Amino acid sequence: MQFDFSEEQLLIKHTAKEFAESEIAPSSIERDKEAKFPSDIVKKLGELGFMGMMVSPQYDGAGLDTVSYVLALIEISKVDASLGVIMSVNNSLVCFGLEKWGSDYIKEKYLKPLARGEKLGAFALSEPEAGSDATKQNTMGHKEGRHWIINGMKNWITNGTTADYFLVMAQTDKEKAHHGITAFVVEKGTPGFGHGVKEDKLGIRSSDTSSLTFDNCKVPEENIVWEIGKGFNFAMNTLNGGRIGIASQAIGIAEGALDAATKYAKTRKTFGTEIANHQGIQFKLADMSTKIEAAKLLTFQAAALKDAEQSYLKEAAMAKLYSSKIAVECALEAIQIHGGYGYVREYLVERYLRDAKITEIYEGTSEIQRIVIARELLKD
Numbered sequence: 001m002q003f004d005f006s007e008e009q010l011l012i013k014h015t016a017k018e019f020a021e022s023e024i025a026p027s028s029i030e031r032d033k034e035a036k037f038p039s040d041i042v043k044k045l046g047e048l049g050f051m052g053m054m055v056s057p058q059y060d061g062a063g064l065d066t067v068s069y070v071l072a073l074i075e076i077s078k079v080d081a082s083l084g085v086i087m088s089v090n091n092s093l094v095c096f097g098l099e100k101w102g103s104d105y106i107k108e109k110y111l112k113p114l115a116r117g118e119k120l121g122a123f124a125l126s127e128p129e130a131g132s133d134a135t136k137q138n139t140m141g142h143k144e145g146r147h148w149i150i151n152g153m154k155n156w157i158t159n160g161t162t163a164d165y166f167l168v169m170a171q172t173d174k175e176k177a178h179h180g181i182t183a184f185v186v187e188k189g190t191p192g193f194g195h196g197v198k199e200d201k202l203g204i205r206s207s208d209t210s211s212l213t214f215d216n217c218k219v220p221e222e223n224i225v226w227e228i229g230k231g232f233n234f235a236m237n238t239l240n241g242g243r244i245g246i247a248s249q250a251i252g253i254a255e256g257a258l259d260a261a262t263k264y265a266k267t268r269k270t271f272g273t274e275i276a277n278h279q280g281i282q283f284k285l286a287d288m289s290t291k292i293e294a295a296k297l298l299t300f301q302a303a304a305l306k307d308a309e310q311s312y313l314k315e316a317a318m319a320k321l322y323s324s325k326i327a328v329e330c331a332l333e334a335i336q337i338h339g340g341y342g343y344v345r346e347y348l349v350e351r352y353l354r355d356a357k358i359t360e361i362y363e364g365t366s367e368i369q370r371i372v373i374a375r376e377l378l379k380d
């Protein structure tokens with residue numbers, strides 16, 4: 001399979017690269033150290049159309065395809081993976097689901113400002129006791145008149161303290177197990193809705209992750225996405241696209257690590273020559289580059305299938321499983337090539353490792369991706 005990118009797709013990649021290098025790179029070390037959320041940059045990404053890339057212009061999005069989205073996300077994540085996940089959640093976990101399954105009212109009221117990047121979205125499925133085992137929702141919703149009352153807690157929510165609109169999955173009929181879960185849009189500031197403190201994380205430190213609390217939080221019935229009882233189906237289908245986003249983020253991290261290692265190998269000298277002339281280093285660079293190409297092929301395949309409206313569930317899981325694995329491997333090798341300099345903050349490569357690890361955990365751990373792939377392989 002060969003991918004010939006269109007002029008438009010290459011222009012998107014170029015725009016993302018330029019933006020990442022000029023607007024994101026200069027403050028990325030400071031933001032990582034201080035765990036500072038990049039509000040100004042997110043706003044500018046919105047102005048570029050990067051927060052609602054795949055949303056149709058009818059709903060104020062950029063109307064681009066998933067392949068363009070992958071190209072852009074790789075470039076952004078190569079420079080700063082924290083911005084990668086902020087962008088990925090808004091695009092693939094929030095805007096995508098609202099456009100596909102939201103009512104006209106929801107699209108008008110919530111999707112449009114999210115796609116314009118004026119508002120930020122978050123996706124709330126995980127709970128203290130429902131991470132991988134996502135069907136075991138303890139956040140409950142019951143109906144009172146024309147409202148739903150939500151009680152419970154969510155955990156590990158990207159954009160948790162900064163988002164304006166939250167997609168919240170809640171159990172509305174316990175008897176029906178995962179067929180009794182419903183998705184709601186909850187606005188920041190709704191009485192009874194709050195968030196915990198921002199988590200102090202190993203990596204992607206300038207992104208914002210927190211818990212959410214619901215204490216008799218009253219949500220209007222028109223904020224139900226799709227239908228009552230369709231929330232788990234909604235979450236799973238949305239996560240399939242999210243996994244393409246995280247695969248792209250992982251590829252960006254791996255490419256960043258390879259670039260840094262290549263640059264360093266060409267200047268650092270040992271035994272009378274640049275280390276790039278040592279076969280041991282060349283083999284590492286060759287392996288890193290080969291793995292990145294393989295990860296890209298898997299990810300573009302999943303993106304192309306999604307664009308062609310074909311099934312991409314298995315392919316998205318494969319793309320995320322492999323890309324996240326090689327992101328960690330490439331980051332480790334980049335540190336090894338840098339030797340002691342790779343182990344200190346000043347040289348940035350240690351951040352690639354800290355940022356890479358989460359890609360094997362969120363939006364479905366590597367073990368969950370293997371379950372998804374195996375179930376597809378084994379089904380009749």
Ligand code: CAA
Pocket residue numbers: 089123125126131132133134135156157158178232233236237239240313361362363364365368371372
């Ligand atoms: N796409 C579409 N549907 C899927 C699906 C997928 N990838 N995976 C499961 N389903 C459907 C099944 O077809 C089934 O549907 P029906 O009952 O209607 O036939 C239903 O979901 C339940 O599936 P299973 O019977 O297989 O249930 P299970 O409990 O054995 O397994 C699971 C489900 C695959 C493990 C699922 O719980 C899962 O994917 N867990 C991981 C959750 C996850 O990725 N969480 C990340 C949260 S977001 C995040 O990380 C935070 C952030 O902000 C970035």
